Amino acid sequence: MSKLPDSPRVLCLANQKGGVGKTTTAINLGTALAAIGERVLVIDLDPQGNASTGLGIERRDRSMSTYDVLSGDCALEEAVKETAVPRLWVAPSTMDLLGLELEIASSGDRAYRLRNAIEGLTKSRLFRELGISYVLVDCPPSLNLLTINALSAAHSILVPLQCEFFALEGLSQLLSTVEQVRGALNSELTIHGIVLTMYDSRNNLSSQVVADVRATMGDAVYETIIPRNVRISEAPSYGKPALLYDLKCAGSQAYLRLASEIIQREREMRPVAA
Numbered sequence: 001m002s003k004l005p006d007s008p009r010v011l012c013l014a015n016q017k018g019g020v021g022k023t024t025t026a027i028n029l030g031t032a033l034a035a036i037g038e039r040v041l042v043i044d045l046d047p048q049g050n051a052s053t054g055l056g057i058e059r060r061d062r063s064m065s066t067y068d069v070l071s072g073d074c075a076l077e078e079a080v081k082e083t084a085v086p087r088l089w090v091a092p093s094t095m096d097l098l099g100l101e102l103e104i105a106s107s108g109d110r111a112y113r114l115r116n117a118i119e120g121l122t123k124s125r126l127f128r129e130l131g132i133s134y135v136l137v138d139c140p141p142s143l144n145l146l147t148i149n150a151l152s153a154a155h156s157i158l159v160p161l162q163c164e165f166f167a168l169e170g171l172s173q174l175l176s177t178v179e180q181v182r183g184a185l186n187s188e189l190t191i192h193g194i195v196l197t198m199y200d201s202r203n204n205l206s207s208q209v210v211a212d213v214r215a216t217m218g219d220a221v222y223e224t225i226i227p228r229n230v231r232i233s234e235a236p237s238y239g240k241p242a243l244l245y246d247l248k249c250a251g252s253q254a255y256l257r258l259a260s261e262i263i264q265r266e267r268e269m270r271p272v273a274a
C-alpha cells in the first residue's frame with residue numbers, strides 16, 4: 001500500500017451511532033476551516049445525503065455522486081460541487097450508496113475505493129486549481145464497508161460523541177475497528193480527537209458526561225465542546241451551514257474554536273510539515 005499524500009489532510013467523521021453530530025460537524029467544521037483560510041472538500045459517504053442537503057446541493061444536482069465514484073463510474077473530481085461557502089466544496093451522495101456494499105463485496109480493492117479516488121483527485125487539474133488542503137469524510141451511522149473505506153483513506157478519525165447518558169457506549173467497538181484498520185488496511189490512521197456535541201448547560205447530565213468522557217479518554221477529547229443550539233438544527237433546512245445562517249450563535253462560534261483547535265493539533269502532530 002502506498003503512503004497517503006501529506007496534502008490534503010483527510011479526516012473522517014465516524015461513529016456507528018446515528019444522531020451524534022457527525023454530519024453537523026462535517027458541515028460546520030468544514031465551513032469553519034474554510035472561514036479561517038483552509039480549502040476544504042466534504043465527501044458525503046452517507047446514503048442519507050444530509051451533508052449534501054445541508055450544504056445546499058439539491059437532489060437533482062447529484063448526477064455524479066460518491067456512489068458513481070466508488071463504483072468506478074466517474075472520477076472524484078467529476079463529482080465535486082461548489083457550495084455557497086467560499087473555499088468549500090462537496091462530493092454529494094445519493095441513496096444509490098445503499099447498494100454499493102453488495103456490488104463491490106467481491107472485488108479485491110473494495111476497502112480502497114475511496115482512497116484510490118482521493119489519490120486520483122490529487123493528481124487532477126481541478127485539485128491544483130482548487131488547492132484543497134482538507135478533506136472531511138462524513139460517514140454513515142454504521143461500521144460498514146463505507147466507513148471502512150473512509151478509515152482506509154484517512155490520516156485521522158474524529159469521533160463526535162453526544163453528551164447523553166450512553167455517550168461512551170459503542171466507543172470501544174469503534175476504537176477496536178480503528179485498530180483493525182490500522183493493522184490491516186491503513187497503518188497511518190490516527191485518532192485525531194473526540195468532540196463532545198449537543199452539550200446542554202442547563203442539564204446536569206451533560207456536565208457529568210463531559211467529566212466521564214474526559215476521565216476515560218483524557219487528552220483525546222478536544223477542549224472545545226459544541227453546545228446544543230437551535231440555530232444549528234435550523235440551518236440545514238435552509239441548505240446552509242450554521243456559520244452562514246447565524247455566525248454569531250454559540251454553535252457557530254464553537255465550530256470556529258474547534259477548527260482552530262484542529263489546526264493546532266495538526267501542527268503538533270506534524271511539526272515538520274507545518
Ligand code: ADP
Nearest residue numbers: 018019020021022023024198227228229232233
Ligand atoms: P449524525 O450525522 O451523527 O447522524 P447529525 O449531525 O445529523 O448526526 O445530528 C443529529 C440531529 O441533531 C440533527 O437533527 C441535527 O440538526 C441535530 N444537532 C446536531 N448538533 C446539534 C447541536 N449542536 N445543537 C442542536 N442540534 C444539533
Ligand code: MG
Nearest residue numbers: 022023046050
Ligand atoms: Mg449523518
